[in-house]
Amino acid sequence: MKTFLAAFALSLAIGQAAPLKVASLHPLVADLARQVGGANVEVIEILKPGGDIHHFEPAPKDIAAMRGSKLLLASGKELETYLDKLRDSLGASIKLVEVGEKIPSIPYVCNHDHGDGDHDHHHGQFDPHWWHSAENMKRAARIVADELTAADPANAAAYEAGAKAASKRFGELKVWAQKEIAKISRADRKLVTAHAAFGYFCKEFGFEPISLLGVGRSDDADSKHVAETIAEIREHGIKAVFPEDQANPKVLAEIARSTGVKIGEPLIADGTAKIAHTFETMLAHNVRALVAALAPVK
Template identity: 30%
Template sequence: MSRLKKCAAVAIVLLLFAQRAAAEQLPVVASFSILADLVRVVGGERVSVTALVGPDADAHAFDPTPQDAKRLARARLVVVNGLGFEGWQQRLVQAAAYRGEVVVASSGVRPRGHAHEGEHEGGHDHGHLDPHAWQDPRNVIIYTANIAAALARADPDGATVYRANAARYQQALRELDAWAASRFAAIPVQQRRAVTAHAAFDYLAARYGLRLTALQALSTHSEPGARAMGELVRRLRADGTVPVFAENLHNARLLRQLAGEAGLTIGGKLYSDALSGARGPAPTYLALMRYNVDQLARGMQGK
């Protein structure tokens, strides 16, 4: 056999092996990009993950299509955040006639109530849950355990792999949490203040002792009225100079208006409900958190 034919034969064998491996992967659908990243980390090469709402896309504005229903119908496992984040979930599951397990990744997390509209500080529970629990790395340790357990149920042969991957990732989450706590501890308490686009960071604020004022309430569709805007401007003027952050999913028009009227300047951009693309600063959950913490800390320090 000539060398060329040998190379061709090897290529065919490798292709067939790759196709077989792909066919044997567990098909998983995650509701949005952050969850999809967690599933990929825990599942490794044993899973094939599809995110319904991809990077830089808003899950609040997601409108499922027939193609999304087809993706769900082909899945062996569906992973959602829960806490009311995916208001479209049940409708899509029914449309897809999906009969498999729907894993609520936040199961076991102690939920927080959301703040008043236009305010993002703890202690203002109106009976509605804040779904952004992933903003506290300690909660993602729980997410990871739930995902690993669900993958093991769907694929018992991979249980050992899933547990090992989850354990390694949970250690990385603990290290992330310690680093973030140290980063904010270096900032005087009175300086740990900022303005964000919407109320997506209450878990982070509660974890690290921050005071964050949000322009919008939990949903990216709601906007403060003239009275709320006026009150925000008055408060910000009285409080003095604080850093203002845009978000990857939001039009900065209202932020520019607020900042202009309060005499403030918009600083960096935070990632709240979605990862960035692969070339962006937040292509994974760990990168997202490190980027956000660094942006907030630098802004609070006036850098």
């Protein structure tokens, strides 16, 4: 009897395919893969929550962790500047997918002319933070589902259902965010940050982005740019400025001292914060921070 049960258990184990192994270079993309793939995927997070996407580069131990994966999901849009080198290291055994590649790009918006040498140009001319938009996350869910299906056709129906469920959640979050943002008058929907990381958010939710330092994580703005921002804050009666998690707030602190505007709660810019590294938690955190600082006190 024991022999029969052991053989039966072995046959069941053989009949159940192992989950598709997928590696990810961004926590938001890792969470999306889990939402779409469900129990059919095993997601290996290479860049973990708390990491810095702008300075991360895979170490040998990270490359070893990727081995055996069918897919490697990157955010794309030149956010991960090391991808060409990584392709050479991995070879053809793992398909590297830049999820953001097929999502429409918008130019990054910086309100000041920094000249040719002042910006962190290695990211290119487009804002790489595409995942600040619910509509873009819906597109990404479809892209991930297609890639999972190509790698694992047997579970195509499950991936299709996962993408639809994720898209529904993203749509519901967008509706919630719109209702919350409606508490802020249109005249006050100006988002002052140090870095140009919120272009997609501003486009989707009707804010005007005002940033000092471009896309990267450099900490310095010259006195001319600071003075221009101070003048704009005074001219438009801007109520608050917003630092970002993992970034030095010294420039915005200087502006706040000069203008008397309040400093809002730090926004999640790169989607890698330990407290918020899914689209849902990131959007909820940022919307609540904006409403708390910009909506009229009742």
